[in-house]
Amino acid sequence: MRSYYLELDLQLFSQEKTEKATPKKTQEARKKGQIAKSNDLPGALILLFTFATFAALGSYYKSRIMGVFRELFDNWLTMDVTTANVMPLFDRLTVDMLMFLAPIFAIVVVMAVVGNVMQFGFLLTGEPLKPKFSKLNPINGFKQIFSMRTVVEFLKSILKLVIIGVLVYQAIWSDWDKILILSSLSVEQIFQFTAGLTVKLGLETGAVLAVLAFADYMYQRYEHAKSLRMSKQDIKDEYKKSEGDPLIKGKIRERQRRMAMQRMMQEVPKADVVITNPTHFAIALQYDASKMEAPLIIAKGMDHVALRIREVAKEHDIIMMENKPLARALYERAEIGDSIPGDLFQAVAEVLAAVYKMKGRVRSS
DSSP: OOOOOOOOOTHHHHOOOOBOOOHHHHHHHHHTTOOOOOTHHHHHHHHHHHHHHHHHTHHHHHHHHHHHHHHIIIIITTSOOOTTTHHHHHHHHHHHHHHHHHHHHHHHHHHHHHHHHHHHOSOOOOGGGSOOGGGGOHHHHHHHHTSHHHHHHHHHHHHHHHHHHHHHHHHHHHTHHHHHTGGGSOHHHHHHHHHHHHHHHHHHHHHHHHHHHHHHHHHHHHHHHHHTOBOHHHHHHHHHHHHOOHHHHHHHHHHHHHHHHHHHHHHGGGOSEEEEOSSSEEEEEEOOTTTOSSOEEEEEEETHHHHHHHHHHHHTTOOEEEOHHHHHHHHHHOOTTOBOOGGGHHHHHHHHHHHHHHHHHHHHO
């Protein structure tokens, strides 16, 4: 007993989203603000480069802090505060604080921009700010709370706390002997030790968090690509929307062919001769010595189109001449509206001469 197997693509029925998102869907998601982004990366870069700035501009910060405290103990604590000098004092203190914080503000702004641009480029959209009532759905809220993304975020937070705790423990343990004798050091030495330990710990923490943030960004890219996956049916539907339904496009092309055929058949009565194969090819030629340098092909066709050209020619008493090699050569080497090729002038001239001779006989009779 013979058995037959029919191979079916079950994905068309299950609508399983296994295909990579098309560029069109990715662009539409981007316009809606749906992008792969790690919120930790800008913060990690800000922390790392802020402490790097402390390490590079340590003398600058030290001079600013020492200047503020010097003014505080030498002048401000002993001066008589009046309505005349309180505002200049406040202005000077404000300028000193701004000069102290300016590098930090600059680093924060630059790293915040860089941390986002390096992930998804420049993007300005107000779509995420639009109110969505679906967010008020308690069922969706519970799904988000107990979703896989929430579990990953929780584990990521635990990992960061553990790593920071280990770094702090190692930093304190490695300098524990120095910490025990801090009480016997001068204020400047205590300040230098504390500042050095803080900057060292900040750089290490920032570097580790930057690495974790980059790993998180790669995970977010994976999740984003996974959320945009499409089924094969989705891709087909998108193609239909962007390119048009193949059935409709086929009907349009068929109508265009019919219109082109109709226009071509309207030109056949203007022909001087129709050269045939005799059944496979038909080429209608027109020649006006006062307007044309060479005969023009005004219609051509093969098989059923050739038959239709012969029928129209017969209806309008157009002379038909059988010449198999010439008919095939004209059909293959020239298009409608073209002049005949130069090497076929002699053969076409002989055909036209015979046609004019036949027409002359008809007129004389």
